[in-house]
Amino acid sequence: MRLQYPPDIRIIQVPCTGKVDIIHLLMAFEEGADGVFVAGCLEGDCHFREGNLHAKKRVKRVKEILDKVGLGGDRVEMYNLSAGQGGRFAEIAREMTARILSLGPSPIRIAKGLIARPGAQAAGAEGEVAA
Amino acid sequence: MIKAVGKPIEEIISMVQDFPKLLIAGCDGCVTVCEAGGLKEVKVLASALRLHFTQAGTHKQIDETSLTRQCDKEYLAQLRDSIDGYDAVVSLACGVGAQFVADMYTKKVVFPGVNTSFMGATEERGWYVERCQGCGQCILAETGGVCPIARCSKRMLNGPCGGSEGGKCEIAPDIPCGWELIYERLKTLGQLDRFEKPVTPKDWTTSRDGGVRKILREDLRI
Numbered sequence: 001m002r003l004q005y006p007p008d009i010r011i012i013q014v015p016c017t018g019k020v021d022i023i024h025l026l027m028a029f030e031e032g033a034d035g036v037f038v039a040g041c042l043e044g045d046c047h048f049r050e051g052n053l054h055a056k057k058r059v060k061r062v063k064e065i066l067d068k069v070g071l072g073g074d075r076v077e078m079y080n081l082s083a084g085q086g087g088r089f090a091e092i093a094r095e096m097t098a099r100i101l102s103l104g105p106s107p108i109r110i111a112k113g114l115i116a117r118p119g120a121q122a123a124g125a126e127g128e129v130a131a
Numbered sequence: 132m133i134k135a136v137g138k139p140i141e142e143i144i145s146m147v148q149d150f151p152k153l154l155i156a157g158c159d160g161c162v163t164v165c166e167a168g169g170l171k172e173v174k175v176l177a178s179a180l181r182l183h184f185t186q187a188g189t190h191k192q193i194d195e196t197s198l199t200r201q202c203d204k205e206y207l208a209q210l211r212d213s214i215d216g217y218d219a220v221v222s223l224a225c226g227v228g229a230q231f232v233a234d235m236y237t238k239k240v241v242f243p244g245v246n247t248s249f250m251g252a253t254e255e256r257g258w259y260v261e262r263c264q265g266c267g268q269c270i271l272a273e274t275g276g277v278c279p280i281a282r283c284s285k286r287m288l289n290g291p292c293g294g295s296e297g298g299k300c301e302i303a304p305d306i307p308c309g310w311e312l313i314y315e316r317l318k319t320l321g322q323l324d325r326f327e328k329p330v331t332p333k334d335w336t337t338s339r340d341g342g343v344r345k346i347l348r349e350d351l352r353i
Contacts (some may be wrong), residue, residue: 071182112185
């Protein structure tokens with residue numbers, strides 16, 4: 001399967017999305033990520049029973065925080081797919097990248113001077129994937 | 132233990148916006164257990180504040196720490212060397228800890244980062260319930276180990292009242308009637324005769340009567 005998906009995604013592997021905490025997602029934004037998506041196993045299929053359901057709640061909480069601090073909750077999302085759904089992963093990566101491109105680069109990158117000005121450069125998305 | 136909930140982030144942002152150097156100070160005691168003000172919550176709040184002020188173009192120094200307990204002077208003293216480097220402290224300890232920071236560092240602006248709620252227990256992670264109101268005169272021995280002060284909405288000493296229906300309080304259908312709980316407990320213990328004896332009027336002078344309460348233990352004082 002030679003599936004194509006946008007190259008500006010950095011994959012961070014974790015044993016289970018249950019390991020992903022609120023602070024991990026916030027730190028990604030502090031480091032300048034334009035967006036983050038958490039790719040967990042299908043609901044009901046977690047090897048550790050409820051890891052992906054915990055991740056879902058944490059992503060929801062991060063959305064609330066991002067809305068309140070001015071970055072916007074749309075920059076983070078939770079997806080559920082199985083390890084056998086490579087095609088779906090590529091589709092999600094394209095979908096999330098399109099969303100982030102429409103939102104524009106992270107205000108954090110702009111404020112830190114990592115990019116010259118809004119809209120001057122295509123924004124990338126960062127992803128986290130559970131094994 | 133003391134139970135608390137984090138203040139809304141927008142409230143904290145409005146409190147600290149005029150202070151360039153902030154210390155977010157957690158407490159490793161009760162508020163860590165109820166996940167409102169431990170080191171983890173300190174890191175999340177500090178990160179959220181940094182995101183807010185950075186995207187707003189405001190430079191702030193926001194540092195993080197957590198003390199073993201903020202309600203003990205020996206642990207608070209650990210801030211002595213560093214606290215002058217900050218314009219304000221956001222304390223994620225309970226109201227007791229936050230006040231103790233203000234007591235010890237009188238020239239430092241101290242903001243509360245949590246709303247201290249009650250003395251309670253952990254039913255489950257994320258589900259905390261009040262169990263004691265600190266009335267200063269414990270009567271659990273007479274009520275089967277169920278406190279009517281904390282668990283009866285009217286704090287009745289001879290309940291239940293007419294608002295008890297199907298074991299629930301008239302206040303809300305999800306609140307058990309404290310006196311129904313007492314009755315069932317005494318029945319289980321075979322002590323219903325206690326339930327039949329009216330409880331004598333309670334001495335409330337040990338509660339909020341007379342202002343700030345204190346405990347003086349000469350056997351412990353150094």
